[in-house]
Amino acid sequence: MKNNGCPHTLSILLSVFKNNQRLIFVTSFLLLFSQSLSSCSGIRLITQDAGVIYARTMEFPIDFKSAIIAIPRTTEFIGTLPEKKAGLRWKNKYGILGANGFGIDHILDGMNEKGLAVGLYYFSRHAEYQPLTSKNAKQSLAPWELGTYLLSTCANIQEVRTALETVYVVPTYQETMHTVPPLHYVLHDASGKSLVVEYSKGTLTLYDNPLGVMTNSPSFDWHMTNIRNYVHLFTPQAKMVSLHGVELYPTGQGSNFWGLPGDFTPPSRFIRLVTLSQTAHAAATAIDGVNLAINIINNITIPRGTVVEEKEDATHFEYTQWVTVCDLTNTKLYFRTYDNHFYRSIDAKKLSFTGKKITRIAMAEPACYADYTNKLQ
Numbered sequence: 001m002k003n004n005g006c007p008h009t010l011s012i013l014l015s016v017f018k019n020n021q022r023l024i025f026v027t028s029f030l031l032l033f034s035q036s037l038s039s040c041s042g043i044r045l046i047t048q049d050a051g052v053i054y055a056r057t058m059e060f061p062i063d064f065k066s067a068i069i070a071i072p073r074t075t076e077f078i079g080t081l082p083e084k085k086a087g088l089r090w091k092n093k094y095g096i097l098g099a100n101g102f103g104i105d106h107i108l109d110g111m112n113e114k115g116l117a118v119g120l121y122y123f124s125r126h127a128e129y130q131p132l133t134s135k136n137a138k139q140s141l142a143p144w145e146l147g148t149y150l151l152s153t154c155a156n157i158q159e160v161r162t163a164l165e166t167v168y169v170v171p172t173y174q175e176t177m178h179t180v181p182p183l184h185y186v187l188h189d190a191s192g193k194s195l196v197v198e199y200s201k202g203t204l205t206l207y208d209n210p211l212g213v214m215t216n217s218p219s220f221d222w223h224m225t226n227i228r229n230y231v232h233l234f235t236p237q238a239k240m241v242s243l244h245g246v247e248l249y250p251t252g253q254g255s256n257f258w259g260l261p262g263d264f265t266p267p268s269r270f271i272r273l274v275t276l277s278q279t280a281h282a283a284a285t286a287i288d289g290v291n292l293a294i295n296i297i298n299n300i301t302i303p304r305g306t307v308v309e310e311k312e313d314a315t316h317f318e319y320t321q322w323v324t325v326c327d328l329t330n331t332k333l334y335f336r337t338y339d340n341h342f343y344r345s346i347d348a349k350k351l352s353f354t355g356k357k358i359t360r361i362a363m364a365e366p367a368c369y370a371d372y373t374n375k376l377q
Contacts, residue, residue: 039215052189056323057301080142122183143172157191164206216266
């Protein structure tokens with residue numbers, strides 16, 4: 001199958017590591033998750049015609065080997081609990097389209113056919129889930145399963161709030177990742193509403209997210225308070241001032257953004273995305289919104305080798321593995337990868353979601369550069 005001359009590859013399945021290879025693989029993950037590397041960021045835009053666009057980056061030092069998966073309606077799931085015990089049982093009410101990781105059939109980022117989107121973001125040193133008890137076991141699931149559960153059963157933010165009243169997220173060891181993943185979550189619906197979900201000190205906290213921006217630690221309320229340090233970024237361009245007859249002009253356009261943080265820490269990425277998403281001219285339509293979201297999100301993507309952390313004998317390079325853009329109004333998903341910046345799209349309306357199996361295509365593809373030589377001849 002081809003798309004504008006860029007061949008799709010078959011789904012990438014996780015390799016089964018054996019002997020010393022498996023030992024190296026496990027050791028790498030143990031070293032990785034003792035650190036803070038993970039720099040995912042996201043925005044939500046509302047277009048002039050009330051279209052809703054959600055875009056996010058996925059950063060990680062180890063290749064997620066992500067695929068785009070389509071989960072049919074009526075797919076049955078069982079929550080994963082500590083010691084491999086069975087938790088909450090549920091069945092898909094809505095078809096789901098999104099990106100997974102490590103061959104696991106749960107959503108890291110994506111949307112359902114009703115235009116509800118979810119994103120899982122790293123929340124290191126802050127995530128502390130609800131305790132598992134004999135009373136809540138049958139209503140409990142693992143941290144990496146919550147996004148899929150909410151897309152499976154909810155059509156909008158109000159239904160998400162209701163669902164979270166009866167479901168528990170408990171600290172479950174993820175065997176492929178060799179850790180209890182520290183996560184928090186953002187959800188957006190087709191009306192433009194946005195909600196942040198955090199588990200800290202064993203308690204669920206929900207935050208309305210009027211600006212639609214999401215990054216990593218610290219907690220969401222901290223980021224919203226931190227914006228107050230940057231209110232000057234939303235003022236007009238600086239004007240000429242005269243000092244004792246000397247006229248001083250700004251050195252160039254963009255003086256209102258003087259002091260905009262440019263590093264890749266979560267607080268700086270949060271401020272950068274708030275500033276850019278709130279000052280950019282609103283896109284006219286949904287497809288214009290997709291283009292605007294791509295241009296904004298490009299300001300926080302990370303080249304491999306820029307963010308480095310060394311631990312014992314291991315060196316980790318954080319980089320943007322992929323970017324997804326969800327048009328929640330028209331239920332279309334767009335994605336590109338680190339190696340291939342050619343955006344591919346999938347229209348959820350054209351998927352039946354009636355099958356019995358989860359289908360997938362690998363996200364990874366080599367770079368694709370269209371040859372326009374013939375256009376000059």
